[in-house]
Amino acid sequence: MATIFSRIVEGEIPSYKVAESKDFYAFLDINPLARGHTLVIPKKEVDYIFDIENELYKELFTFAKTVGKAIERVIPCKRIGIIVFGLDVPHAHIHLIPINKSSDMSFDSPKLSLDKEEFEEIAAKIQKAFQDA
Ligand code: 5GP
Numbered sequence: 001m002a003t004i005f006s007r008i009v010e011g012e013i014p015s016y017k018v019a020e021s022k023d024f025y026a027f028l029d030i031n032p033l034a035r036g037h038t039l040v041i042p043k044k045e046v047d048y049i050f051d052i053e054n055e056l057y058k059e060l061f062t063f064a065k066t067v068g069k070a071i072e073r074v075i076p077c078k079r080i081g082i083i084v085f086g087l088d089v090p091h092a093h094i095h096l097i098p099i100n101k102s103s104d105m106s107f108d109s110p111k112l113s114l115d116k117e118e119f120e121e122i123a124a125k126i127q128k129a130f131q132d133a
Contacts, residue, residue, distance in 0.1 A: 003091035005041050016123035019070065019130040023056065024063040026130075028123055029095065031111040034104060035122055036075035038096040040064040049084050049092040060094070068096045070129035075122070081105045 008015045008027060015027035018038055029037040042060050046052050052060065068080040077098035083105060084094055099105055114122075 003045055003089065005039075005089060005091040005093065006043075006045055009041070009043050016119045018123050018126040019063075019067050021063060024060060026063075026067045026096075028119055032114065033107065033109060033111060034075075034077070034098045035112065035114070035118075036071045036077075036096075036098045036126060037112075038067060038071060038126070040067055040094040040096060042092060046092050047086070047090040049086060049094075052092060060092075064094045064096060066133055067126075067130060070126050070133055071096055071098060073129045074125040 002010070004013065007013045009025045017025070017027050019026040023043055024040060025043055026038050026040045029039050040060065040063060042052060042056060044056065049057070064082070068082065072080050075098040078100045081097040081099040081104065082094060083097065084092075085107070086092060097105055103109070
């Protein structure tokens, strides 16, 4: 059975896409800690990120770096925090979170409640910055 993230890649479940390549997909987290909070995933289904074979693993982080650089160009922040949990969704994913202080990375903090238009606007800005990179 496909993971929820594979179903997002296939377009069966909608997402606010910010970037895509042959092997990777990036989209806004639906429960964001900050505007621009993005998830970067390999299209290949692997649960635990450390089970990804080395070449794909390196490429995943290189892709995430390009996405992170695109986010920081359009979302005001000190830098992009990067974190991997993977405790909820069994499909490896990297969180990219615009931050100004370390507590901005706390998953115990309340999540932002954004409407569809806000998500779409943020995704479109990041998508453009990614394409212009
Ligand atoms: P983790 O597995 O890293 O602990 O958490 C999974 C993350 O995926 C959470 O931040 C959650 O908000 C996000 N997430 C779970 N389901 C969906 C979904 O269907 N769409 C999107 N965009 N994000 C999701």
